[in-house]
Amino acid sequence: MRLNALRILLFLVIVVSWELMSGPVIAEFFISRPSVIVRILSDWITNGSIFFHAGITAGEAFSGFLLGGFAGMTAGIVLGRARLLADVVDPFIMAFYSLPKIALAPLFILWFGIGMDMKIVLTGTVVFFLVFLNTYTGVRSVSRELVAILSLMGAKERHLLAKVVIPSAVTWVFAGLRISVPYALIGAIVGELIASNRGLGFVLADAAGQFDTGGVFAALIAIMLLAFLLNTAVKYTERKVMPWKSADETREVTI
Amino acid sequence: MGSAVVEFEDIGKVFDAGRRAVRAVEHVDFRVYDGEFVTIVGPSGCGKSTLLNMAAGLLQPTEGTVRYRGAPVTGYNLVTGYMTQNDHLLPWRDVVGNIAVPLEIKRLPRARIRERVQALIDLVGLTGFERSYPAQLSGGMRKRTALARLLAYDPETFLMDEPFAALDAQLRVNMQIEVRRLCRRLNKTVLFVTHDLDEAVALGDRCVVFSPRPGTIRKIIDIPLAPARDLLRLRHDPAYVALTAELWDMIAPSFAATGGEPG
Numbered sequence: 001m002r003l004n005a006l007r008i009l010l011f012l013v014i015v016v017s018w019e020l021m022s023g024p025v026i027a028e029f030f031i032s033r034p035s036v037i038v039r040i041l042s043d044w045i046t047n048g049s050i051f052f053h054a055g056i057t058a059g060e061a062f063s064g065f066l067l068g069g070f071a072g073m074t075a076g077i078v079l080g081r082a083r084l085l086a087d088v089v090d091p092f093i094m095a096f097y098s099l100p101k102i103a104l105a106p107l108f109i110l111w112f113g114i115g116m117d118m119k120i121v122l123t124g125t126v127v128f129f130l131v132f133l134n135t136y137t138g139v140r141s142v143s144r145e146l147v148a149i150l151s152l153m154g155a156k157e158r159h160l161l162a163k164v165v166i167p168s169a170v171t172w173v174f175a176g177l178r179i180s181v182p183y184a185l186i187g188a189i190v191g192e193l194i195a196s197n198r199g200l201g202f203v204l205a206d207a208a209g210q211f212d213t214g215g216v217f218a219a220l221i222a223i224m225l226l227a228f229l230l231n232t233a234v235k236y237t238e239r240k241v242m243p244w245k246s247a248d249e250t251r252e253v254t255i
Numbered sequence: 256m257g258s259a260v261v262e263f264e265d266i267g268k269v270f271d272a273g274r275r276a277v278r279a280v281e282h283v284d285f286r287v288y289d290g291e292f293v294t295i296v297g298p299s300g301c302g303k304s305t306l307l308n309m310a311a312g313l314l315q316p317t318e319g320t321v322r323y324r325g326a327p328v329t330g331y332n333l334v335t336g337y338m339t340q341n342d343h344l345l346p347w348r349d350v351v352g353n354i355a356v357p358l359e360i361k362r363l364p365r366a367r368i369r370e371r372v373q374a375l376i377d378l379v380g381l382t383g384f385e386r387s388y389p390a391q392l393s394g395g396m397r398k399r400t401a402l403a404r405l406l407a408y409d410p411e412t413f414l415m416d417e418p419f420a421a422l423d424a425q426l427r428v429n430m431q432i433e434v435r436r437l438c439r440r441l442n443k444t445v446l447f448v449t450h451d452l453d454e455a456v457a458l459g460d461r462c463v464v465f466s467p468r469p470g471t472i473r474k475i476i477d478i479p480l481a482p483a484r485d486l487l488r489l490r491h492d493p494a495y496v497a498l499t500a501e502l503w504d505m506i507a508p509s510f511a512a513t514g515g516e517p518g
C-alpha cells in the first residue's frame with residue numbers, strides 16, 4: 001500500500017506542477033492545464049459524445065483484434081504443423097511483415113471506403129502478423145516428446161492439435177495478443193486520423209484542427225483509458241483460458 | 256512358453272550427437288515372450304531406455320531389426336504402452352485430465368472415462384489430488400499419474416522405465432504388487448527397466464543384465480519363482496535371496512571397474 005501512496009503522490013506532483021507551470025513558464029496554448037482538461041472531459045461525459053466516439057474506436061480495435069488474432073492463430077498453427085508449406089511461403093510472409101502496415105491504409109481506403117471496415121481491416125492486418133509469428137514459434141517449440149507419447153497412444157493429428165499443440169502454443173498466442181493491444185489501437189486511431197468523421201482519432205484531429213490543446217489532451221487520456229481496458233480484457237481472458245498458468249504463478253517455487 | 260512378442264535381433268545403435276558419435280548398445284539379441292515379465296538392469300547410460308524406445312518404434316536401430324509379433328517395427332508401435340523415465344505429463348491438464356487422455360483418444364463415453372479415471376486414481380493413491388496440475392505434484396505423485404495413465408490405456412505390452420524409482424518403500428511395494436497382479440491377470444507382456452536389483456528379481460520372470468556402455472547383454476537370468484508370488488513374503492524365500500545375491504555379485508565387479516559409479 002506504500003507503493004500506491006507513492007504513486008498517488010507522484011501523480012499529484014505532476015498534475016500540480018503542470019497546473020502551476022501552465023501560463024507563467026510555458027504558454028497555456030501549448031500544454032493546456034489539468035483543470036481545463038478535466039472540465040472538457042466531464043463535458044464530453046455529460047453530453048455523452050465521448051462514449052459514442054470511444055465506442056466506435058473500441059469497436060474497430062476490438063473487431064480488428066479478433067479478426068487478426070483469429071486469422072493469425074489459424075495461420076500460425078497450420079504453417080507450424082506443415083513444414084513444407086511454411087518453407088514455401090516464408091519469403092512472402094517476411095516481405096509482408098517488413099512492410100509498415102500503416103502504409104497499407106491508402107489501399108484499404110480505396111478498397112473499403114472510409115467507414116469502420118477500413119479501420120478494422122487495418123487493425124486486423126497489424127495484429128495478424130504479431131499473433132501469427134508468435135503462434136508459429138509456439139507451435140514449432142511444442143515438446144516432441146509429448147507428441148511422441150500421445151502418438152503412441154494412437155492419437156491422430158486432430159488429437160495432437162487439441163491436446164498438445166494448441167494448449168502449448170496458447171501461451172505464445174497470448175504473448176502475441178498482449179503486444180498487439182497498442183498496435184491494434186494504432187491501426188484504429190491512425191485510420192481515423194487519415195479519414196473519418198467519428199472515433200477518438202477524429203476527436204483528436206478535430207481538436208488539434210481547432211487549436212484546442214485541452215481537447216487534444218482529453219482525447220489522449222480517453223485513448224489511454226481504452227488501451228488500459230483492452231489490456232485488462234486480454235489479461236482476464238488469458239487467465240480464463242489457461243487455468244494451469246495461474247496455478248503455476250501462485251504456487252510457491254520449489255526446485 | 257508362448258510365442259515371441261518383442262524380438263531384438265542383433266541390435267546396435269549409434270547416436271550422432273553433434274560431432275561425437277555415441278555407441279549406446281551393440282549386439283543386443285533377446286526375445287520377450289507372450290505374457291512374460293522381463294526386467295532389465297544395467298549401469299546408467301548402457302542403453303536401456305534406448306531399447307525401450309526401439310520397442311515403441313520411436314527410434315530405429317542402426318544395426319539389426321526389432322520385431323513385434325514377427326513384423327519389423329518401423330513406426331509408432333501402437334500396441335505398446337510406454338511409461339517413460341521422465342513422466343511427460345501434459346502441464347496444462349490436471350491429474351484427472353492427464354489420466355483421461357488415452358481414454359479420450361479411444362473415444363470412450365464421458366461417464367465411463369470419469370468412472371475409470373477415478374478407479375485408477377484410487378488405485379495409485381492420488382485421491383484428493385484430482386484437480387492438481389503436474390507442477391503442483393511431487394515427483395513420486397507425477398510418476399503415479401503417469402502409471403495411472405499407462406494403465407488407463409490398457410496396451411498389449413508394457414514398456415516401463417524405472418516406474419517406481421521415486422516412490423517410498425511402502426508405496427513401491429504396493430505398486431509392485433498391483434502391477435505384477437494386473438499383468439498376470441490380463442496376461443500382459445512387460446519390459447521393465449530398474450536400478451533396484453531386488454525389484455528386478457521380485458517382479459521378473461527373467462532378468463536381462465547389461466554391461467556398461469556400449470551396452471551388451473552380460474547374462475539373462477531365469478527367475479524360477481512362482482508366477483503368483485507373494486511379494487511381501489519374498490524376503491523369507493531362500494530361492495529369492497540366492498537370486499538377488501547372484502545378481503548382486505554379477506553387478507558388483509562392474510561397480511569396482513567403474514570406480515563405484517552408481518549404476
Ligand SMILES: Nc1ncnc2c1ncn2[C@@H]1O[C@H](COP(=O)(O)OP(=O)(O)OP(=O)(O)O)[C@@H](O)[C@H]1O
Pocket residue numbers: 270271272277278279297298299300301302303304305306340468518
Ligand atoms: N537422443 C539421444 N541423442 C544422443 N545420444 C543419446 C540419445 N539418447 C541416448 N543417448 C546416449 O545413449 C546412451 C544410452 O542412453 P540411455 O538413455 O538408453 O541409457 P540408460 O541405460 O537408460 O541410462 P539410465 O539408467 O541412466 O536411464 C547414453 O550414452 C546417451 O548419452
Ligand SMILES: [Mg+2]
Pocket residue numbers: 303304305340416
Ligand atoms: Mg534410462
